[in-house]
Amino acid sequence: MRVTEQTKLRTRERILDAARKLLDDKGFERATTRDIAIEAGIATGTLFNYFPSKEALALTILGEAVEQAESEFQARRWGGESLAELLFALTASVLRCLGPYRRFACQVIETQPGPSSMPTALQASDEALRNYLEHVTELITHHGPTGGQPPTVITLHLYWTLLLGVLSYWAQDRSPHQEDTLVLLDQSLRMFVHSLSEPHHRTELSDEPDHL
Amino acid sequence: MRVTEQTKLRTRERILDAARKLLDDKGFERATTRDIAIEAGIATGTLFNYFPSKEALALTILGEAVEQAESEFQARRWGGESLAELLFALTASVLRCLGPYRRFACQVIETQPGPSSMPTALQASDEALRNYLEHVTELITHHGPTGGQPPTVITLHLYWTLLLGVLSYWAQDRSPHQEDTLVLLDQSLRMFVHSLSEPHHRTELSDEPDHL
DNA sequence: GGTATTATATGAGCGTGCTCATATTAGGAT
DNA sequence: ATCCTAATATGAGCACGCTCATATAATACC
8 A cells, every 4th residue: 555645644633633633622542543533534643653642743733733823923024122022922823823833732741842952942842842942042142131041941931931931821811802912921921031131040038948 | 228327437548549549650640549449448439539530639638738838828927028939939838738648639730720710609519719819819909919809800819820830830840949940930920919019901903903 | 255236447349540462443555 | 386485564462651441438416
């Protein structure tokens, strides 16, 4: 069965469509891989020839959305905006593109390893997420208050944390057009950008040990 | 089999001990409920007579640690410290008490619903975590810059987000005594407290829609 | 002691995500 | 046309968390 490349791509798309439908209908946990396979007209095992795991399948869908947000952002003409404004616009784009997947986006992205441990290596497992983080790194480097200095790992981790917080609020935001989410995003980013100007400290308390 | 209260408590403790051991050895996912039950000398089903789920079992262990941190904090004599210092001391206590469970603490707490949607109702499912959040709310209310005003839901959500970020960094922190974690904690809290003085905005960009 | 009652313990079994030996078939060689 | 081969599809089966009908045994009553 030396199937044509085209057939394989069609199967892949059928799986992605089925997954989009069922993940949106039932959320990440209640949408089973068996059901997705049936909806796509294939056997359960076949699904795993195309995607290594249910999580990777969902991430593929979300990654495409993030990539689209990225292009939308790049397509706009920028000049003179502050770092906070740029990050706001980029992240609002991401939220808009993730809109159709609000039901499961946060559940999946939350489980991704952020840029914590490994120095420099942004370790989000999905490539689109890695690119997003690299893009953020670049924006901070070139538009941040510490001209030209790339952010530390701790700073990047902080950014990722805040993004996850916004996503998890957004996933449950019942306000008309998720306006509250934009308020939270704004507050998060202002806070974050402000903190870039401050050096890294460590609070000293007389009766507090300085380690854990 | 109308077993004495004491026997039930002993079984419960045996389960908790077994869980502490295996969760620490293998992490949350690789420690199976079957193995924990065997280690505790009971049948698999029995475990679920004592705890409704594997997650609840782990949360019980972590909840006890958080409660201990809480009492340590209460036991100290406070006077004149800033909000940032109080939050720092409280959270450092929590981290210290969670120390023995570093392997799985973050994996479990991360999955807990934060104080996002429901107004006022802090919805962390474990009681110790709810208490912790209520305590934080109280500290912000009485020591924050907006004297006497309780924080908004968004503000609390932000705090929870930052705490999760610290936990996830801490879980992987390889620095000698997790000193980097303290740096991150410090930066997070300074940032957070600073943001309390600023009103909630929404960034306005000429070509950016004001909703999602 | 014997029996009834009833809280608790038990483990077969279910639905998951995922694997892997096997069956199937497309496409080249003849 | 026919066979051969290797890429792909298949679904029985595994280990997981968790459930539930049933077995077991501790107490109350006589």
